Amino acid sequence: MRIFDPHIHMTSRTTDDYEAMHAAGVRAVVEPAFWLGQPRTSPESFYDYFDALLGWEPYRAAQFGIQHFCTIALNPKEANDPRCRPVLDELPRYLAKDRVVAVGEIGYDSMTPEEDEALALQLRLAIEHELPALVHTPHRDKVTGTRRTLDVVRESGIAPELVVLDHLNELTVGMVLDSGCWAGFSVYPRTKMSEDRMVTILQEHGAERMLVNSAADWGRSDPLKTRKTADAMLAAGFDDDTVDRVLWRNPVAFYGQSGRLDLDEPKPDEESSFQGNSVRRGGE
Ligand SMILES: [Zn+2]
Numbered sequence: 001m002r003i004f005d006p007h008i009h010m011t012s013r014t015t016d017d018y019e020a021m022h023a024a025g026v027r028a029v030v031e032p033a034f035w036l037g038q039p040r041t042s043p044e045s046f047y048d049y050f051d052a053l054l055g056w057e058p059y060r061a062a063q064f065g066i067q068h069f070c071t072i073a074l075n076p077k078e079a080n081d082p083r084c085r086p087v088l089d090e091l092p093r094y095l096a097k098d099r100v101v102a103v104g105e106i107g108y109d110s111m112t113p114e115e116d117e118a119l120a121l122q123l124r125l126a127i128e129h130e131l132p133a134l135v136h137t138p139h140r141d142k143v144t145g146t147r148r149t150l151d152v153v154r155e156s157g158i159a160p161e162l163v164v165l166d167h168l169n170e171l172t173v174g175m176v177l178d179s180g181c182w183a184g185f186s187v188y189p190r191t192k193m194s195e196d197r198m199v200t201i202l203q204e205h206g207a208e209r210m211l212v213n214s215a216a217d218w219g220r221s222d223p224l225k226t227r228k229t230a231d232a233m234l235a236a237g238f239d240d241d242t243v244d245r246v247l248w249r250n251p252v253a254f255y256g257q258s259g260r261l262d263l264d265e266p267k268p269d270e271e272s273s274f275q276g277n278s279v280r281r282g283g284e
Pocket of ligand 1: 007009105215
């Protein structure tokens with residue numbers, strides 16, 4: 001089974017996770033830029049983070065046989081912090097890079113005027129750079145937040161097929177599919193979405209424009225939730241082709257719209273290093 005996790009924060013994960021993901025069938029991931037759990041105090045720390053998403057992390061992933069791509073943006077939460085706003089001016093420099101396959105994560109956190117502005121501006125950047133957009137939906141007041149997000153997406157003029165609204169649930173999936181956007185689901189151990197609920201949603205809404213991710217990060221999360229969802233689909237009677245469509249061909253189709261998804265197998269090279277550093281330890 002081949003799996004593409006379209007939303008996972010590998011910066012927060014260990015080499016054990018990479019090994020287990022590869023054993024489970026994961027061959028490609030997209031890591032969206034997001035917030036790190038505590039506020040950043042200057043734009044420069046974003047640039048180091050973006051550079052790591054484009055340098056060290058793809059190197060690390062390749063050592064475990066996994067292709068790593070990323071999305072770049074000022075995340076919704078930190079869009080509210082005036083110290084971080086200058087990041088918006090530097091984004092075009094990053095959006096030109098080869099492994100950047102979308103603008104994201106953008107969207108709403110608390111639905112403030114600052115978030116409105118950052119969301120509209122970054123959707124404009126996606127249009128200018130001819131990139132897809134990964135749009136996070138707020139955890140609180142999800143239905144209202146999703147409806148408002150869809151309004152802003154519509155007003156921006158971006159083609160709906162270039163947009164995924166993520167972290168959806170039973171209450172928001174219908175309106176997102178009706179809009180022509182892609183529907184993303186983050187399958188978590190305790191909250192948001194479970195693999196069984198995901199199976200029911202797929203039974204009710206079909207596999208078209210559906211993306212399943214683990215959204216694993218520094219919080220309670222599980223980087224194998226993509227595989228566990230695939231197994232739950234098979235147990236519920238879905239065929240191999242539909243599982244492959246949801247867990248591989250859909251994310252390839254969505255991010256492939258960037259024109260930058262080069263899926264040649266990475267060749268793990270124990271001898272290689274990244275700027276003098278490697279994942280090896282000592283004299284192994
Ligand atoms: Zn995320």
